Amino acid sequence: MDKPVDKGTEQQILQAAHRVIVRRGKSGTRMQEIADEAGVNKALLHYYFRSKDKIYHAILRNVASELFRSLLDSLDFSLPFYQLISDFIRLHIGAIRNNLDLFQFFFSEIWTNRAEVLPVFLEVLSVSEGRLPELFFARVNRAVYEKEIRPVDPLNLLLNIISLDVFFFVASPLIIELMELPESELQRMFDERALQVTDFVWESIKYRGEQ
Amino acid sequence: MDKPVDKGTEQQILQAAHRVIVRRGKSGTRMQEIADEAGVNKALLHYYFRSKDKIYHAILRNVASELFRSLLDSLDFSLPFYQLISDFIRLHIGAIRNNLDLFQFFFSEIWTNRAEVLPVFLEVLSVSEGRLPELFFARVNRAVYEKEIRPVDPLNLLLNIISLDVFFFVASPLIIELMELPESELQRMFDERALQVTDFVWESIKYRGEQ
DNA sequence: GTCTATACCAAGATAGAC
DNA sequence: GTCTATCTTGGTATAGAC
Structure with a gap:
């Protein structure tokens, strides 16, 4: 073909x-x-x-859309909340693993080139998506109201989940060295990371009755 | 003076x-x-x-020791576990806020210059510290044994806490733009972040009796 | 459209006067 | 120890032959 x-x-x-x-x-x-x-x-x-600038910009736009596309796989907000965050974390971490180089690039460039990088990403983001956060926030509030989870601030919850998803992978080369983990052990942690995060988050927020 | x-x-x-x-x-x-x-x-x-290389190396060592010094403020491992992680998170986040530029620099350089950066950091780390992780792991295992917290994997717990501490600040310029938060709101989140993380972690791990 | 050759310039590095 | 002037390198960009 x-x-x-x-x-x-x-x-x-x-x-x-x-x-x-x-x-x-x-x-x-x-x-x-x-x-x-x-x-x-x-x-x-x-x-x-x-020019080099022109090439750079072209690539920047590519990277931005690849990154966001990878993060926006379909989520079903009507699922039970545990299922929803489980799916979200699994998809999210899968996307990160498949695009590790892009994430690392992104976190490198965003500081040294913020003025150039941010606008491109915001533009790509605004056309490709827009309101994932709002949908998520509304769903969290409903979950609180319906006592699926304890009362939590939606924005902080989202940021916490993203932190747990992203940081581990972005920092992985460091973790390897600092912890002196064998490659095989790291691979296992990679594979289990989604379950690990889901568990950690769910244990923190699940509803347990009035305390 | x-x-x-x-x-x-x-x-x-x-x-x-x-x-x-x-x-x-x-x-x-x-x-x-x-x-x-x-x-x-x-x-x-x-x-x-x-040469420029020589200057760069000198600065790299400076940054490395500043970063680690900032992270290793005295922890008292004999405190109750809640108090321990509360202190740990507060100190850790305080250090990050005070050295945001260094963290951002670190996460920028580690990818583009890994071969140059990693050795310096590992060397500085090995002389300045060494066994904070081991102490933490032992304390976690004791907390599990004494039913202060539910059974958790110490390494994952440490990584989760670090993720929650670091990522938020490293990503803050992005968060501002994406969420269109006013500066004041972000400042408030900064101030409350340590409590927020402590709460999130503690809710996830605290012992609640046999389930 | 693709190449060779080269202009041009910015940046790291050095020589040498003071 | 500090400066001016200059060398050198290597990188972006262009001219022009094919």
């Missing part, structure tokens, strides 16, 4: 640029490295994209 | 370098910017430090 390897030079360049920029960050990226990785001449990068 | 402003040129340069490197990251840093900020000539940077 696929054309052999030739997806057109422009695509070649874009894909190479994606890899290099995600790996090195903006100021660490060299046009030469992109050219090498794309198997074309440096001059061609400028022929197609005019 | 303090000498007026002249702490010696070398110190001037180090302090300027610290600010610039933390702000821009390694590859974003320009020797000229350091020189300007230190109020000296570019050539002097090389006179004192030979």
